[in-house]
Amino acid sequence: MKSRLPVLVAFISGALMILAFFGRGTVVDAVSDRALTWQTIVGGFSLLLGAVSIARVHWKKVATRHEDRFYSLCLLICFVVMGGSGVFYGIGSGTLFDTLFQRIQAPMMSTMFSVLAFFIASAAYRAFRARSASSAILLVAAVLVMLGRIPMGQYIYHGLPSWADWIMTVPSMAVQRGILIGAALGAASMSLRIILGIERTYLGRG
Amino acid sequence: MNGTAMGISGKSFWERLQGVDRRILYTLIFASVIIPILWPLHLPTPVTPESRAFFNAVDSLPSGSVVLFPFDFWPSTLPETEPMAVAGLRHCFRKNLRVVGLSNVGMGGPSIADRLLDSIGAEFHKTYGVDYVNLGYKANYSAVLLGMGSKIADIFPTDHRGTRLDSIPLMRQVPNYDSVKFVLIVSDNAMTDYWVALVNARYGLPMVAGVTAIMAPKMLSYIQSHQLLGLLGGMKGAAEYEQLIEHSDKASRGMDAQSLIHFLIIAFIILGNFGFFMLRREQSQKGQN
Numbered sequence: 001m002k003s004r005l006p007v008l009v010a011f012i013s014g015a016l017m018i019l020a021f022f023g024r025g026t027v028v029d030a031v032s033d034r035a036l037t038w039q040t041i042v043g044g045f046s047l048l049l050g051a052v053s054i055a056r057v058h059w060k061k062v063a064t065r066h067e068d069r070f071y072s073l074c075l076l077i078c079f080v081v082m083g084g085s086g087v088f089y090g091i092g093s094g095t096l097f098d099t100l101f102q103r104i105q106a107p108m109m110s111t112m113f114s115v116l117a118f119f120i121a122s123a124a125y126r127a128f129r130a131r132s133a134s135s136a137i138l139l140v141a142a143v144l145v146m147l148g149r150i151p152m153g154q155y156i157y158h159g160l161p162s163w164a165d166w167i168m169t170v171p172s173m174a175v176q177r178g179i180l181i182g183a184a185l186g187a188a189s190m191s192l193r194i195i196l197g198i199e200r201t202y203l204g205r206g
Numbered sequence: 207m208n209g210t211a212m213g214i215s216g217k218s219f220w221e222r223l224q225g226v227d228r229r230i231l232y233t234l235i236f237a238s239v240i241i242p243i244l245w246p247l248h249l250p251t252p253v254t255p256e257s258r259a260f261f262n263a264v265d266s267l268p269s270g271s272v273v274l275f276p277f278d279f280w281p282s283t284l285p286e287t288e289p290m291a292v293a294g295l296r297h298c299f300r301k302n303l304r305v306v307g308l309s310n311v312g313m314g315g316p317s318i319a320d321r322l323l324d325s326i327g328a329e330f331h332k333t334y335g336v337d338y339v340n341l342g343y344k345a346n347y348s349a350v351l352l353g354m355g356s357k358i359a360d361i362f363p364t365d366h367r368g369t370r371l372d373s374i375p376l377m378r379q380v381p382n383y384d385s386v387k388f389v390l391i392v393s394d395n396a397m398t399d400y401w402v403a404l405v406n407a408r409y410g411l412p413m414v415a416g417v418t419a420i421m422a423p424k425m426l427s428y429i430q431s432h433q434l435l436g437l438l439g440g441m442k443g444a445a446e447y448e449q450l451i452e453h454s455d456k457a458s459r460g461m462d463a464q465s466l467i468h469f470l471i472i473a474f475i476i477l478g479n480f481g482f483f484m485l486r487r488e489q490s491q492k493g494q495n
Binding site for chain 2: 029032033037039040042043044046047090091097098102109110113117118120121124125126128129139147149150152165168169173180
């Protein structure tokens, strides 16, 4: 019963969503709408679970005087300040939470992402080598697309943008489409396995 | 010397070129970003067919149409995504379209949406609740995207500011997707795929997307299948859109720097490979001797 009930719930929920997809305005659709509202509520609780989990992990590091305890302490302070300001003073424009986010967190995250440009440039110089025929093809394609996609490209050779477009819309898209179809088939088969109770690893057992 | 200039360290020129100090590379990158910001080059940005299609799709909407505007991006990609969102909002408000903003990115999405909607709305003297609204964030994107098709108020009982939807004039006229004319997605993650798969496929809502440059090649397949009507790819796409709406802003200014950086990276690749082949030739000659 301990495993049959979750499998039954998964089967009913999955089958309901599949049927609702093809039958708008039916009773099944109405029931699935209710299930979707429940899903957003469950989603909210899962966020809470994540917050509690991260707080516990880092509190443990501080309490046991782990060598990284100062980083954990920093995380906990930020966690309490951001969380507390949001819960007690609101999250709308002009609130403390919003100011902390707009003035500190967003610029820091953008900065971290921007630093990637330096690493990419360094890696391009050191690691992007035409060691084999396939890597040479990749390298030539990358150079053509990069040149074709910037304004300077057309000054070097007026046909470069159309070459870049061809690479993007023919060979690159063929590969992308193959990956998309493969991933969709994989997701569909995995979903079917879960709905039919063949895949049960989500229950915590192999 | 083996026919090659040897340095004091005993390393050949090609060996030293391979191991060039990364601080030199970083300095060159830094200069390539700063110089065009201080002294703009005003390089022209040719408009791609995908960006023009994006512009035409928004431009052809009748005045007063409701546009769903997901701000599905993280703060980390703001330099790329914010110019797209700003240009998109300017275009919508200029056309007198009514904008319903929301976000499927919990960390920061609703705050960014609030800031951009308020600032661009003020530029066009638009009123919150009448011309635009921010629904905020709800967890579990698949339930959100599908649930809004039946009743938006079931998923978002209140907007981001805590006001009940039934007391917001705009939302009283938008109970579900049937009242939405168009979706304008700005995203830096897989949310565009979900909008296409769950909303375009099931409800047939026409949509366009502005995505980061790294995501654009994947999204082109949705353009070819007409599931997306138009696409903006990265800062270049945003710069093209700014050009089309005739309002130059951050993306147009950033394109000079991006052009130089691309050029520099290509130069690094060519120089690195040239050095690599010369070193290999030198080593094979040494081996023969």
